[in-house]
Amino acid sequence: MEIREIPAAVSVEPAEPVEAGLLRPELMERALHVAANAMFIADRNGRIRWVNAAFTRLYGFAAEEVLGSTPRVLKSGRQTSAFYRELWTTVRAGKVWRGHLSNRHKNGEVLDVDQTITPVCDEHGKPTHYYVVYEDITERLRSEQQLTQLAMFDSLTGLPNRNQFHIRLSEAFARSRRSAKPMAVLLLDLDHFKNVNDTLGHAGGDELLAKVGRCLTSALRDTDVVARLSGDEFAVLVEDLARPDQAIDSARRLLDVLSSSYKVLGATIQVGASIGIALSGDLEDTPERLLRNADLAMYRAKSRGRNCFQFFDAAMDLAARKRYDLRDALRTALRKDEFKLCFQPQVDMRTGMPVGAEALLRWNDPHRGLVTASEFIGVAEQDGMISALNDWVLRAGFAEVARLHRVVPSMVPVSINVSAGQFDRTDLAPTIESLLREHDLPATAIRLEITETVMLRSSLAVHENIRQLGRLGVTISVDDFGTGYSSLPALREFPIGTIKLDMSYVRGIGRSARDELLLCAIIGIARMLKLGVVAEGVETAAQRDFLIREGCFQAQGHLYQRALPAEEFAAWMRFQQRSICAASMASAG
Structure with missing residues (x-):
């Protein structure tokens, strides 16, 4: 459909002769046709009557394949019926609708777009046509998702990183307080990991850490959280303990699974770990304090000879007195x-x-x-x-x-x-x-x-x-x-x-x-x-x-x-x- 076939309600009367030359219908049509954003025009029944070149490039359909069709040809199935009811209720009332949705390319690929629908109304305020403009935001969303992945997950192991662990710990701590069920934080540090880096290089160290991450996850319940905090340091969050000594069961499973040998760059590696355990229950506890207590306990485990676990106890606070002096x-x-x-x-x-x-x-x-x-x-x-x-x-x-x-x-x-x-x-x-x-x-x-x-x-x-x-x-x-x-x-x-x-x-x-x-x-x-x-x-x-x-x-x-x-x-x-x-x-x- 040519632009000049659009009802007179959308025409613009030129104020001056120069402006009239700039706004000739054929020039308007050509400008819309070459516009960077995908566009189409639909009649009052929602049937597509005109598309521009960017539309055909974005969705892969030739113009003749969609003219006379409704926008259902682009539906991806990711929006609900309620979503479309709200959309049509808005535009049929003569109001502009803007929003994000996922549409389908001709080849089946799903595209994320920002869409604006502008109704063109007659003198009674009833829509006669709809102008629809799309902006493809697929790559932008993909970049944002990649950054979110970087922010919340460790790129080497795929485990939650320190940021996400702190969030999960705070949430679990609040649940523990409400339910009065204890929880445990286990901090785990691989023993002599530096030797692996020194002998096999950082590539060998990275491969070992990735395998350790998978093993730790396999040793625990689905509800437990395993995270890599930094280097060779991992943290485990165990909730809903029926009794405090269940944290010992978790620590022993972790030590058992880590005692297996690992094949790394053709070499056989044996690793152990030092584990610190902090239990909730003290009225003065906070998520940060639990993590600190687990850290103190982990260093005590290292000092005991490594490849073991250690509960935090009040005596360890003596080691923190330097902080109070500071x-x-x-x-x-x-x-x-x-x-x-x-x-x-x-x-x-x-x-x-x-x-x-x-x-x-x-x-x-x-x-x-x-x-x-x-x-x-x-x-x-x-x-x-x-x-x-x-x-x-x-x-x-x-x-x-x-x-x-x-x-x-x-x-x-x-x-x-x-x-x-x-x-x-x-x-x-x-x-x-x-x-x-x-x-x-x-x-x-x-x-x-x-x-x-x-x-x-x-x-x-x-x-x-x-x-x-x-x-x-x-x-x-x-x-x-x-x-x-x-x-x-x-x-x-x-x-x-x-x-x-x-x-x-x-x-x-x-x-x-x-x-x-x-x-x-x-x-x-x-x-x-x-x-x-x-x-x-x-x-x-x-x-x-x-x-x-x-x-x-x-x-x-x-x-x-x-x-x-x-x-x-x-x-x-x-x-x-x-x-x-x-x-x-x-x-x-």
Whole structure:
């Protein structure tokens, strides 16, 4: 059917002669025919009267195969009758319908599409025709599913990863409290696994871990959860214990199944494991405490000679007293302002030119020396000091950046870490705006660095902060991308400028084909979304060369420079800028 056959109700009367020439019916038809999105026009009875070229490409049907048919020819069977009743009720009332559905290609393949149906109504408001537009989102959904798989499952063993185990543990803990039935957390670490890596290489170690994962699953009930937390560390969740000593049965089955020999790269390997067991039941228990107690018990099992299991008991808390000492020292440090910021440069690996920096928290402890955040941030989070520490970092970061702008020509943007808790506060964006004004800084002087978990927050405060930060022109960098709850829709929603590749993947370059594939996939996604990419923890020339080859050009790591105090960083920046400028002038001459 030609476009000019559409009822006059959809025609547009030109206001000027020039416009009339642009909107000739044949030109309109040609424009719709070559449009990128698939379209068809149906009559009041839902029979297809016109399709464009993109429709035939998307679904594989020639125009003559579908003209006169209804859209049932595309049905995949994945939508319910109620879904279609709601759709038709909407459009027959003269309202636009938008939604996602799965349609069928001529060859039987199922395609995911976003569909918009626009009714064309007569002067009485009754639909005479329907314009239907499809956007193929199959590849986008596939990419999102792949990222979800990365976020929730271990790519080597296929088991739930640490993120998913924490979710399952929290859910099980809540059920245990409601039902008053005890549960157990078993933490398992393979004995002497390093020897396997040393003798058979990482490929042999990976093959062994995959086989161990399958064996652990086979030894337990379908309702039990087995997860790989990291390296050669696995966790098991056992619910609905009729009596506490049933956890011993589970531990013995695990030790028995692991005592079998494994064929790995032609070699026969014997492995054992040290297992720590923590039971619920204490009123002060939390999911995190159960996991910590199992971890303490597991290390006690190792100290007993390995290939055995150990229950957590109160005496093990003595080993945790160092943490309490650290907690008290941290409180003193906050009161005495013993913290400082260091700055690690981010450089263009092709030229060595500084392109950014990250502000990193350090504790200048009078007894321990300069302590990195990784050594105390966990204690701060557990003991309620993290909020005060985060506020200190934010305010000190802006003050230091302002000082750097005064002493470093062409100062690069600095990333300041912002926690999920800060994003949940309604005063984050106003505080950022106030600090920019107080220190006379442009929004481009700083970036806010977040983790992926922040991107999944759905609170009103988070969305309002996002809106206001976008208005201010403040961009966001996502730290450790690919290790958490990755989400492409969240990348579109947040004003993301840069994603940072987690150093655990970077360390796998040259050692793990899986890590290299993951890096390539993440870099590709970033390039499609026109996001910057920074690789963390670059330490070798081989890592640098791989990343450049795959399209990641910016990095931070010891290959270029460690984190420096502000004064040393400023001097380093000035030296780098002079050196690169001199080299450029010399090459030009």
